[in-house]
Amino acid sequence: MEVFNPNPTVFAPTKSHRVAQFAKPHSLWLNDADSDQEGEYEDESNEVEAIDQDEIFELIRSISDPEHRSMSLEQLAVVSAPQITFDLKFPDRVTVEFTPTVPHCGMSTFIGLSIRVRLLRSLPERYKIDIKVKPGSHQSEHALNKQLNDKERVAAALENPALLEVLEQCLSTASLNA
Amino acid sequence: MDSIQRLVRTWVASGRQEEIQETVGAISAGSASLLDVVKALGEYLTAEEDELRNKGVDFLSLVIAACPSDKINRQSVLVQFMCGKLEDTETVIPALKGLNSLVVQPALTSPDAVDVVKALFMHVKMRALVQSQRFIVYSIIDSLVAKHREALKTMGNEFITGYVSLAEGEKDPRNLLVAFAIARVLLIEFDVKHYIEQLFNITFCYFPITFRPPPDDPYGITTEDLKKALRECLDATPAFGPLAIPLFLEKLTAGSPVTKRDTLQTLDVCLPVYGSLVAKENARKLWNTLKLEIFQPTDPETESMALHTTQVLVQTIYGGPTGAAQDQEIEGLAKDACEDCLKILKEPEKSQAKPATKVLCAFVSTTPSVSKFTLNQAVPHLIKLFLNPDEIQNRAPTLRLLADLIHAARQSPLQDSATPPALLPYKDEVLGVLTVGLTNVSSSLNALDGLNGMVTTDNLLFDDELGFVVHNVNELFTKDVTEHSEDVSDAILSLLASVSAIAPRHVSETTLPLLFTSLPDIAPPRTAESERLKYWTTLSFLKRLCIQPDLFEMLVIRLSTKLDLICVPSGTTLQDVPDPEPVAAYAHSILRTLADAVAKKVELDHPDVPKYVDRLLPCLFNLHMYSALVSNGDYLVATDPRLVSVSAEIVTLVLQTAAAQKQEQFIKSLFAAYLDGLPQAVTEGHHKFPEDAVFSPLASDASTLQKNLILLFSAALVALHKEVALPVPEEGLFLDKLLQWSVNQADNKLQNEASEHAISSVLNKRVEEAFLTNKLESNWLARATDTGLALPIRRRVILAWAWMTKALQVRSHPSAQRFTDRLVELFNDSDIGWDAARAIGQVVSTDKVLTKRNHAVIKFLYAQKFSNVMLPRIIEGAKSAGEPRLQNAYLVALTSLIKSVPKSAYLHQMSSLMPLLLRGLDLPDSEIRANVIDTLLAVADPTAKSSSNIVSEHASSLVATMLKNCMVREMPSVRVRVIALRYLAVLPSLVKYDVLHPQKAMVLRELAKTLDDPKRSVRKEAVEARTNWYKYSG
16 A cells, blocks of 8 residues: 555644533532532533534544544644534535645545545534535645535445445544543 | 282273272282282283273273372383383273373383383374373373483483474374473473474474364363463573574564564563574564564554563663673664664654654663663754754654653663662753743643653752742743643643652742632622633642642631631621622632542541641631521521532531541530530631520521521531430430421421431431331321322421431341331322332432441441342332332332442343333333433443343334433433433444344434434434444444
8 A cells, every 4th residue: 555644743632622620601600529420411401502613523533544543633633623614604514624644645535535424424414514625735636525525426435345444444433532 | 819800800891990999999908919910911911802902901001090109019010011012003092091100100210211202202103193192192201301301311312303203293282281391391401402493393383372262171271371381482492593583573574463462472582582692683674573563553552562572672682791881882773773763753743753752762661771872862862853943843742752751761660769860961951941841832731741750750850950840830820820721730730749749848838829829809700701710720729739738738728718708708798799699609619629628638548637627617617607697688608508518518528537536525516506506616717606696507497597507517417436426315306306307497408408417327327226116116207198298398208218218228227128118108109109219229329428438337238138128029019019100119119229229239130120121211200211221321231141132132122212212302301312322322232233233224314313412412422322323233
């Protein structure tokens, strides 16, 4: 297998967005230490918490890089929270942009596909996701974008058992954080 | 003689054990000799018929095997005889058995031993024998090698070649274990220099061991046994080195991860034996292969083994007597490898820098000279890199690598108190770059980690340098503390904790005052969220820093003063404060900080806690009582029940550590305050109670604020030793009074629960038999069924009863069962049946009142005993009670009991429980459903076959009901939705794919809906569950 970038730059991952470590949101009161166990469930109101940038980022940050399996897409700065944007007019339209580590990276299609599959499985069906490489970050940007957003080509790729196996391996780390 | 002949004849016909025993008995008794046996066997031993000859020898062998050693005379004759029988193919096997017994005889002579071996080599065809027979051959040789080693050595080449051809091609694991043991002796003790290749062939051909023990293996030989035995051959002689290394290299490059790890471990033991010359010759090749495992690791385990092997390699090359000289020039592998790594470290931000540093860190723990060389190369390199203005954006990763090296140097086994720290020559520069690194947000975490490594290295930093470190860390506090991420806060704390362990002065004199002064005197208003976050952060620093006794004392003084100031501000009255809630919340945070710090100290058994019975508790009582007395119903901060609750926690924590005598003294004042209206008795502090104020919280006309202070009273009672008598004329009457108060007078749940706790705790420690008899005989619980009473009162009666039952059950009191029975009698009540049922679980649920630390009397396994009695009854009731209402009450009792007891108490009943639990999931009560799902999750163990089977049986119904319980449309409770999804997420690991395969598509479709749940916490679980179902396949 050709190695496209044997020694990529590693970035420190940001913390999972800081859960209120002291108090429940909008509370004046410090959490009681002994309510820790039930604390998780205390908010029984079904007030809507909309899906936001951070939540989507949380879904894809820990996907493994196909070339460096021990590292996540976040560590290689392939994906980041600000690169996830919502369409202002249609809140169900999301664009996820990613940055290949080198412009000739042959793994980019695969990375895009793994993001696509992870989001297909984890976001409600009403969402329409566009996946794009960061403009100017890849030599065949246009072809890549077209390929990643072509439903049929995505479906065809997922029918290749060998490809699917590698994909599942890369996705297997996706839910390990938290 | 005749009798022997008769025995022989009978045996040849019957083959029974008895004749053998009788013969041996005769020999032991001296009435016959082995010679007689041989004579008696005469005709058989020479018979024409094969089978008879075989039997003849077999009989003799069996007799020899069972004969006591002192009765075996004429060894040599017997040995020669048996050796002779090896020639005859029909008698080989019994002859081997006979020899096997003979060779262990103490009287066996060396010439005999040699003869046996020669005969074996000459006549025995290993390939013609089955495993157990070959085993006898190995056993014979093993015994001879053990007892007649010198004689065998004199055989020279003959023995070695003979053995090699005998052992060649052996495949059976049991035989191999013996063969490996023999080979090891040969390699170490015999002159084998001309036969290394042959011996290499009969040992290395088994490497790596791939044997998998068959299930139910009667010999119980494990892969590990074989690996270990083989390794002891492979590392038996340095002469194997040149032959072995290429083989190892091949296995390392081409093998599976398991083979790689086996090879690495084998290299670890072999390299030191093969010696520095072999290691040096192969250093390049070995390093190139190991490098691959480190820089492109298959898995973390193999990686760390490869690092270890690298260390062994370096130690082997440089560890010899010549390498010991510290100042010797380092040449060869260590130098080259170091240079390789440093080249990579020119780009510290790249992914390869990490493994390169691991290699350098590994070198630090090899030999003194290599360690010194490595640090001498790497540390200045990293410092230069850090200071290079072109590399400024790479400072964070540079410090990460530097911190790793600091830790490696600290942990190096070469480091002991006698040698100066390896880092000493670079101390100033390293300290310099680390403190610079502190000032930058991106690199501060790594800098803190590095500093922690330096601080904890023995003899590295002087006292003033520690002060310098603390000073620089303090600088971080002058910036906005809320800016620090959780990681940085943790790192700061851990560094300061390391310093306080060595020199607390620096922290108490500089850090603490800084933190205390940053706490505001006036609570920030409701809208000032960042201010609030700031004091929370400061307090959380304080509570984790001030555990050490001196620092804790400072914390108590400063925080209790602050508390008084906030709760009772001088000059202002509370009417001036438009919004008192933020004030109360601030005071609450301070109390919480104190409580958490005390709890930590209690957990660590600090001996200074009891003294705060006098120093802290009276101030808390003073504050709360004063506020309750002067309030006249107005809101005063310290009357807030949330604050009182935390103070109550502190009271229990501090008082439980005091000795009985001290407690007695304290409790006397406490009772004077609560029962005799003398609040001054238990307080101390600068709030003066108004002259005319009456403190009588237990009176029926007491204000709610006063009644709330029952929390503090109860908190003290639950912490008492059992020897401490209550200062009342009659404890039973007192309990009764408290009970009446709890049911009828308490204004709220807090007061109610607090008094129940007190009753339960007193009852548990100082069983009042008269009180119990009275309650049982008057059937006090029956008032719960009195429809004339308000429902909340009836519920309180049940709760009180449950707490009393618990007090008794925990100490296995004989009346406990009767108390429980009374609860069961209420199951059929239409109003409070479920409350009574829930109480069953409460009886054995874990709580914070009846604990060992609170000196409760707790009998071993009380919960198991309870469930052994109650579980069958409840299961029976849930299955067969007449009315559905009663059945459901039993179901409620079941779910609440199961939730409270350890799973070992019911795991064996799972098959009868499962249908009931599924029914419980249909009850219209989300708490019950949550209990059921929690129970199912608790027993969901993918490795336990039996529980998986039960789950498989009910898999479809489980899927259906969990899907129902995770939809927001059908289940309003967030908690139930979350755990229902969690259960769906584990199901694929519990149930074989073919069972649930038909449901997969449906489950995925349904789970898609839960991805759109309004709550984030539910969506998170939904993603997890759906992912697992996607992966679920045959």
